[in-house]
Amino acid sequence: MTNTTTDLTRATAAQLADLLAAGQVSSVEVTQAHLDRTTAVDEQVHAYLHVAGQSALAEAAEIDRRRAAGEPLHRLAGVPIAVKDVMTTVGMPTTCGSKMLEGWIPPYDATVVAQIKAAGLPILGKVNMDEFAMGSSTEHSAYGPTRNPWDLERIPGGSGGGSSAVVASFQAPLATGTDTGGSIRQPAAVTGSVGTKPTYGGVSRYGLVALASSLDQAGPCARTVLDTALLHEVMGGHDPRDSTSIDAPVPAVVEAAQRADIKGMKIGIVKELTGEGYQAGVSARFEESLQLLVDAGAEIVEVSCPNFRYALAAYYLILPSEASSNLAKFDAMRYGLRVPPTGIDHPSAEQVMAASRDAGFGDEVKRRIILGTYALSSGYYDAYYGTAQKVRRLIANDFDRAFETADVLVSPTAPTTAFRLGEQLDDPMAMYLNDVATIPANLAGVPGMSLPSGLADEDGLPTGLQILAPAMQDQSLYSVGAALEAALTDRWGGPLLDRAPDLTAKGA
Numbered sequence: 001m002t003n004t005t006t007d008l009t010r011a012t013a014a015q016l017a018d019l020l021a022a023g024q025v026s027s028v029e030v031t032q033a034h035l036d037r038t039t040a041v042d043e044q045v046h047a048y049l050h051v052a053g054q055s056a057l058a059e060a061a062e063i064d065r066r067r068a069a070g071e072p073l074h075r076l077a078g079v080p081i082a083v084k085d086v087m088t089t090v091g092m093p094t095t096c097g098s099k100m101l102e103g104w105i106p107p108y109d110a111t112v113v114a115q116i117k118a119a120g121l122p123i124l125g126k127v128n129m130d131e132f133a134m135g136s137s138t139e140h141s142a143y144g145p146t147r148n149p150w151d152l153e154r155i156p157g158g159s160g161g162g163s164s165a166v167v168a169s170f171q172a173p174l175a176t177g178t179d180t181g182g183s184i185r186q187p188a189a190v191t192g193s194v195g196t197k198p199t200y201g202g203v204s205r206y207g208l209v210a211l212a213s214s215l216d217q218a219g220p221c222a223r224t225v226l227d228t229a230l231l232h233e234v235m236g237g238h239d240p241r242d243s244t245s246i247d248a249p250v251p252a253v254v255e256a257a258q259r260a261d262i263k264g265m266k267i268g269i270v271k272e273l274t275g276e277g278y279q280a281g282v283s284a285r286f287e288e289s290l291q292l293l294v295d296a297g298a299e300i301v302e303v304s305c306p307n308f309r310y311a312l313a314a315y316y317l318i319l320p321s322e323a324s325s326n327l328a329k330f331d332a333m334r335y336g337l338r339v340p341p342t343g344i345d346h347p348s349a350e351q352v353m354a355a356s357r358d359a360g361f362g363d364e365v366k367r368r369i370i371l372g373t374y375a376l377s378s379g380y381y382d383a384y385y386g387t388a389q390k391v392r393r394l395i396a397n398d399f400d401r402a403f404e405t406a407d408v409l410v411s412p413t414a415p416t417t418a419f420r421l422g423e424q425l426d427d428p429m430a431m432y433l434n435d436v437a438t439i440p441a442n443l444a445g446v447p448g449m450s451l452p453s454g455l456a457d458e459d460g461l462p463t464g465l466q467i468l469a470p471a472m473q474d475q476s477l478y479s480v481g482a483a484l485e486a487a488l489t490d491r492w493g494g495p496l497l498d499r500a501p502d503l504t505a506k507g508a
Helices: 005-010 013-021 027-045 053-068 111-119 161-168 185-191 225-235 253-259 280-295 306-329 349-360 363-376 382-405 428-435 439-444 474-492
Strands: 048-051 081-084 123-127 174-178 194-197 218-222 266-270 299-303 408-412 448-455 462-468
Touching: 005 027, 013 027, 013 225, 027 048, 027 053, 027 123, 048 161, 053 123, 081 111, 081 161, 111 123, 111 174, 111 225, 123 161, 161 174, 161 185, 161 218, 174 225, 185 194, 185 448, 185 462, 194 225, 194 474, 218 225, 225 253, 225 448, 225 474, 253 474, 266 280, 266 382, 280 299, 280 408, 280 448, 280 462, 280 474, 299 382, 306 363, 306 382, 306 428, 306 439, 363 382, 382 408, 382 439, 408 474, 448 474, 462 474
Parallel strands: 081 123, 081 174, 266 299, 266 408
Antiparallel strands: 048 123, 174 218, 194 218, 194 448, 408 462, 448 462
């Protein structure tokens, strides 16, 4: 590999780590190459909300100095990364894609960010997202939509569309994401990238601006299964500042991704997550992937999870309820946007709060706050929120029974390929249905991964395959994912993203 900008941005994180360790390239060169790529293409993609070029290069120079001095470094030290704008960062804005937090610079780093810095990964900047992580298309960002690198008139998924787009457009080899109902996995599926939602509690939530505390989970986004595992290892681990953090070692995800042995594994097809409602091209690529898993030595079994059919309804009662509570802190009194009400000379605190929340929150955030507040209100709590929590338990029981039969479960990640910008913006129910296959994992807290399964015949856009594993067995995702990735890459003659359009050829 020659050290041209194109080669460095096309290299995987693992390849860059090897080049850095061998002294064939510096972190400053790698970081600058990705910043140059952003200058060339992000006007089209709009993945970044904030580019931290100066600080990223300073961090890279420090890693180069430490490496030259012979200091022991993490394997990924010097490999740059982008951070989803829901994670607090010292010295950089954290807006959550909302006008409510426009220009806010946090006084502390999220634990995930602190761990990334400690491992020596230069942070390139903060990437776009649906406002407060509410959405499946990144069209609900107050700062404009991110576009899919495969087709700039299509969505990149959501809420983490900035994270998926930044790796799929080769502006960063790695990115962080968060997954409340599929916000890492669905964007990965529609952009031809890889994303993992770890076991709930496997990655600290400290410093993540909360949407739904019992569902939110940070995780890694990348272009390969191994790169995703390497970042997972950096992000994971126990954090005493997070009461839900699991006090256990990070599962051996990197070892699993490098071993990729699935001989004798039982892989369960979830009957309720296939068939009607799935685009023909999505289903066709899924069936082909199953055959490749069989060829690699796995056994396919069918499992039924009957309560999954209620997952969407339960989720859209639990999430808005928790969001209503979590977003109450944006009251114009302590930090964030403050807007005086018009026509009132001496407004009360309540009037300022109402005016500020009306101006600061977008339509989707308001919709979910209203729904959640209603579900939690006196006389309705047991009927709505309480019942949804009972359904959540039934879904977890379905997973338990399924994992008695199968080592992992698989399904298409999303029912369709990327839809056009604006196509579902005025149809909330259609938007919510994009997460029908990913939501059960969040309700039960089990880990899930999406990886590319090919291109749909109808539109030539990426499709994704989802892998689900029992809680704290995240390594199983990586074993199956790496085996399937190897078989698919061999069939395609290279990574799927090699087939994506050349954005620089569009006059960037």
